[in-house]
Amino acid sequence: MIRRVFGNLYFLTFLNGFLLASLFYFKMEASYETELFHAIHKGMEFRGFKSEMIEPASFDLMTASGACGSYSMVLARVLQGYKFDVRIAQMKSKGIFAAHNIVEVKTEHGWVVLDPLFDFYFVSPSSKLAGFEEVRNNWAYYKPQVPRGYDLNYRYEDVRYSNWTKIPVLLPSIKKILDLTLGKKEADTISLRTYFLRKYNLCFNIYSCFFFYNPQTDQSESFSNTEHSRNLLKRQ
DSSP states (O other): OHHHHHHHHHHHHHHHHHHHHHHHHHHHHHHHHHHHHHHHTTOOOOOHIIIIIIIHHHHHHHHHOOOHHHHHHHHHHHHTTTTTOOOEEEEEEEEEEEEEEEEEEEEEEEEEEEEETTEEEEEOOOSSBBOOOHHHHHHHHHHHGGGOOTTTTTOOOEEOOOOTTTTTTTTHHHHHHHHHHOOOHHHOOGGGGGSSSHHHHHHHHHHHHHHHHHHHHHHHHHHHHHHHHHHHHHHO
């Protein structure tokens, strides 16, 4: 029985593929871990396959070397773990969007702003956490609440939640469809980045689709059925 299993072509193909994938995975993880700790120890900027291509939030969490964007992604990922709805807000300053990134989280009182880079939040006159629009409309009241060292150019003048021009044609087309189906006001609040925070889950789902819906699967099944038919004919 064991000899038949190990002599099966399909099993050997699967085994070789599994071993090859395991070797690649462990080598990649070992290289990533070595370079990561080396970068932390030396205080250098780390560049590798994961940080450059996948850019997982776990990398920002471990190195703490990023700016407001990295801090916002880590906080948003943590809040997602607690089942909060979040969106990453790209603040406008001096006419430029994404000059400073913050996190907005949905509470029972509505959306409120959290600034992970400067580690603070705003408290409204009613002693509740304040939202972006509240701060923008009453900056004179909220300005004294900012911590020491805060860049006062970030005065909540405007915000966007997605850069719909980043990928020409594709993203603008998607935005137009969303405007028609959801309404422009609702579509403008969609934060695309929050859907890509769990990078490994996203990669897993994409590759799973390729694996399970691979045309070669149908071809192999057709080949197996053909071989089965030939064997039946030979027996007759």
